[in-house]
Amino acid sequence: MSVITEDNVRGVGGENLFRDISADGDDITEIESMCMNCHLNGMTRLLLTKIPFFKEVIVSSFNCDNCSWSNTEIQSAGRIQDQGVCYTLKVKTKQDLDREVVKSDGATTRIPDLDFEIPPFTQKGALTTIEGLIDRAAAGLQQDQTLRRANYPEVADKIEEFIQKLHKLKEVESEFTLVIEDPSGNSFIENPRAPQKDEALTVTKFTRTMQQDMQLGLRADDDLEEEPAGNDIETMKDEVLGFNTNCPECNAPARTNMKIVEIPHFKEVIIMATNCDSCSHRTNEVKSGGATEAMGTKITLHVTDPSDMTRDVLKSETCSLSIPELEFELGMAAVGGKFTTLEGLLKDIKDLIVSKNPFICGDSSSSDRLEKLQAFGEKIDKIIAGEMNIHFILDDPTGNSYMQNVYAPDPDPDITIEKYTRTFEQNEDLGLNDMKTEGYENEN
Secondary structure, three states, X not given: OOOOOOOOOEOHHHOEOOOOOOOOOOOEEEEEEEOOOOOOEEXXXXXEEEOOOOOEEEEEEEEOOOOOOEEEEEEEOOOOOOOEEEEEEEEOOXXXXXXXXXXXXXXXXXXXXXXXXXXXXXXXXXXXEHHHHHHHHHHHHHOOHHHHHHHOHXXXXXXXXXXXXXXXXXXXXXXXXXXXXXXOOOOEEOOOOOOOOOOOEEEEEEOOOXXXXXXXXXXXXXXXXXXXXXXXXXXXXXXXXXXXXEOOOOOOEEEEEEEEXXXXXXXXXXXXXXXXXXXXXXXXXXXXXXXXXXXXEEEEEEEOOHHHHHOEEEEOOOOEEEEHHHOEEEOOOOOOOEEEEHHHHHHHHHHHXXXXXXXXXXXXXXXXXXXXXXXHHHHHHHHHHOOOOEEEEEEEOOOOOEEOOOOOOOXXXXXXXXXXOOOHHHHHHHOOOOOOOOOHHHOO
């Protein structure tokens, strides 16, 4: 840990910002405490001081007369701030290395130019300089080098090479960036131009995550309260959102997860999955993440090769499908929204028509109907095996269905896409005839 000296506690104009922690005075509190090196008693000195343009801190200095071991730490004298803080400094000159730095225990230090990071709570808080931070990081890496050279010489050589890169930063032959991110908001990098703006230093505030609150002790580890998600679409794309619901089979409490997924060359969709721990029922559904298109879409795929079975298919809940060669049509609400492959969709159709059909068992069943359905299932199997060429048609009046173009961004010779104007009946089914999206705020 870097030792605080008179040289590294000077501010604007060279004036001394802090009292010498080894000096005698009424403001210094001395406490006899155990040395963690030799386990005999040493002396800890505490000094409460204030950093200009920042806040109060407690500087702690320990010295053991028995083994000469010493240690210096710094802690915030105030509370954890409402927001975290992130300091980003562009180090351009050697003078920047003399900037004062307050780094709390929970702060993360990064040097992106070297892809180097010091995680939170791996070092004690410190009052030092930029140069001191670099020396401290190099010393930490150097600590076990003797053991590494004996057991893992190749690893030791790579770490030694990296240590030299850290030392080379102090020459400031080229500009580099230093980032200190502190969820507690109690870290600080000096602005030598204060109160004027420092062009090389960027300070941003951020809201802590649930995990950061737990690390700081602001929230219990077993707190299952959901972390509020961001309101912007980019944040939601990176998160799996969840909400409580009831199982559609047994009505027991269940959990539904949903995530926004972007389909290349199409649009965003929302994938929803529900899993019931009580009856093990699972269901998934896909909904369009965008608005209803101005025109309907009819997509026709000419299936000529088994590789067509691997095409991604998005079938919205408003899409109907048909296979003219089998004289087969399926309405929009029969299967629901799905994002799967063509093979997966055909298997779902087979399960719906053959396996899960309630009219093939019990008193309502008949041998003729059963034979027809079994023949239909066999034809589906032939299509999946590539033994039968068909035309697979998706007709979606909302325009929110999709068939993968394996030649994208070039046109696919096996896919035909037609745009059409919806009929009054289709608009009525979708509830668009009574929907008014313009001028409604002026009506009484």
